[in-house]
Amino acid sequence: MTPKSNLSPYEKSQIKKIWEWKNEEPGIVSLASKTVLSPFTGMIQKIVPETVIISALDFTQVFAVKFSGSEDILKNANIKNIKELKDKNLELSDSLADKIHKNAILLAAVEGAGTGLLGFAGFAADLAAVTALALRTIYKIGMCYGYDTTDHTDKNYMLGILSLATSNSKHEKDKALSCIKDIQERLAGEAASILIRNLAGQLSKNLIRRKTLSVFPVVGAAFGSSVNGWYMNDVALAAIRTFQERWLMDNGKVERI
Numbered sequence: 001m002t003p004k005s006n007l008s009p010y011e012k013s014q015i016k017k018i019w020e021w022k023n024e025e026p027g028i029v030s031l032a033s034k035t036v037l038s039p040f041t042g043m044i045q046k047i048v049p050e051t052v053i054i055s056a057l058d059f060t061q062v063f064a065v066k067f068s069g070s071e072d073i074l075k076n077a078n079i080k081n082i083k084e085l086k087d088k089n090l091e092l093s094d095s096l097a098d099k100i101h102k103n104a105i106l107l108a109a110v111e112g113a114g115t116g117l118l119g120f121a122g123f124a125a126d127l128a129a130v131t132a133l134a135l136r137t138i139y140k141i142g143m144c145y146g147y148d149t150t151d152h153t154d155k156n157y158m159l160g161i162l163s164l165a166t167s168n169s170k171h172e173k174d175k176a177l178s179c180i181k182d183i184q185e186r187l188a189g190e191a192a193s194i195l196i197r198n199l200a201g202q203l204s205k206n207l208i209r210r211k212t213l214s215v216f217p218v219v220g221a222a223f224g225s226s227v228n229g230w231y232m233n234d235v236a237l238a239a240i241r242t243f244q245e246r247w248l249m250d251n252g253k254v255e256r257i
Helices: 009-022 028-034 038-047 050-066 071-077 082-087 090-116 119-144 152-166 170-184 189-215 219-250
Strands: none
Touching (some): 071 082, 071 119, 090 219, 119 152
């Protein structure tokens, strides 16, 4: 971590939080989904194969971006163009992102409760819906920092953040962070494609692990709401910390945290 001398007290506090977040182990929900629920996860993976989820990610990403309007961010920031936030003020961007964060948790919890009532019948719909909401959340949080992530490289960047948020171990988290770093440095061509394919495989397994409890009818409503809320909190926090670091680097505040 190499901070520069022109940092505000607020920027210094956020750099510390980014560093702490990067070095944290995944939470209890992530660990439980990897250990306690493994037998159920294996059963579901046979019915909903990894290849299906990977294939669906592209479509889900297009859908998420299409329905991620910027009007609320422009209004709250009192600006005319999202790119103005690229070098405006980190504290302003954080306040905008916090609104997106809170709204995403609420939407995810409501959606998880509804599909959770259906048990396994609602599993596929819930998985698709929560993934679309997660990608939409990442995209909108990126806009809060001035990044309109619509080109091919930035779409890979969004998938990297999604995989980071879904990590079930420190090793997986570090792998996702490394991938995001490579994408950010514009790793080109086949090398980038291989990285994303490997990340997508990890992502699909971990998404199923996170959602396993929602396959049980009625009980799934309670767990579906809670797990979706926890998961969306992880997604939003991963997006905020990742875009904070990107903003700080692009504004010459820090080389890397």
